[in-house]
Amino acid sequence: MIARQGKSVLVTGAGSGIGRAIAEAFLADGNTVHICDVNPRAIEDFLRSNPGATATEGDVSRIEVVDRAVAEMLGHVGGVDVLVNNTGVAGPIAGVEEIDPADWDHTLAVDLSSHYQNLGHGTWPVRYPGERDLPGQRRW
Numbered sequence: 001m002i003a004r005q006g007k008s009v010l011v012t013g014a015g016s017g018i019g020r021a022i023a024e025a026f027l028a029d030g031n032t033v034h035i036c037d038v039n040p041r042a043i044e045d046f047l048r049s050n051p052g053a054t055a056t057e058g059d060v061s062r063i064e065v066v067d068r069a070v071a072e073m074l075g076h077v078g079g080v081d082v083l084v085n086n087t088g089v090a091g092p093i094a095g096v097e098e099i100d101p102a103d104w105d106h107t108l109a110v111d112l113s114s115h116y117q118n119l120g121h122g123t124w125p126v127r128y129p130g131e132r133d134l135p136g137q138r139r140w
C-alpha cells in the first residue's frame with residue numbers, strides 16, 4: 001500500500017462521476033486536491049461540497065488547458081505529486097456513416113491524446129521538481 005497522506009493530487013474529469021469519487025477519497029485521506037473539468041456547474045457543485053479543493057475549468061484534450069491546470073495547481077498548492085488521468089468520454093454511438101467526423105476526432109482527443117498530453121505536461125513538476133517554468137513550447 002502506498003502512503004497517500006499529504007500529497008498534492010490532480011484529478012482530471014473530477015467534477016462528477018468516478019473522478020469526483022477519487023478526488024473526494026484523496027481529500028478524505030488528508031491530501032490536497034486540484035481538479036480539472038470541462039463542466040463549470042459540476043466544478044461549482046464539487047467546490048461547494050469540498051471547499052478545501054481547487055479547480056481549473058477546461059477541456060483536457062486542449063494542451064493549453066492542461067498547462068493552465070498545472071500552473072494553477074502550482075500556484076495554489078505548490079506542486080503535483082499524483083496525477084489521476086480520469087477523463088474519458090463514451091463518444092458517438094451510431095453507425096459509422098452517421099458519425100460526425102468532428103465527434104470522432106474529439107473522442108480520440110479526449111480518450112487518447114489528452115492522456116499523452118497530461119503525462120507530458122501534467123507530470124512536469126513531478127519529474128522536474130523545483131523548476132517553475134512549465135514546458136510551454138519546450139518538448140518533454
Ligand SMILES: NC(=O)c1ccc[n+]([C@@H]2O[C@H](COP(=O)([O-])OP(=O)(O)OC[C@H]3O[C@@H](n4cnc5c(N)ncnc54)[C@H](O)[C@@H]3O)[C@@H](O)[C@H]2O)c1
Binds near residue numbers: 042
Ligand atoms: N462509468 C463507467 O461504467 C465506466 C466504465 C469504464 C471506464 N470508465 C472510464 O472512467 C472514467 C470516468 O467515468 P465516469 O463514468 O465517471 O465519466 P463521466 O461521463 O461521468 O464524466 C466525468 C467527468 O468528466 C468530465 N469531462 C468530460 N469530458 C471532459 C474533458 N474533455 N475535459 C475535462 N473534463 C471532462 C465531465 O464533465 C464529468 O464531470 C472515464 O475515463 C470513463 O471512460 C467508466
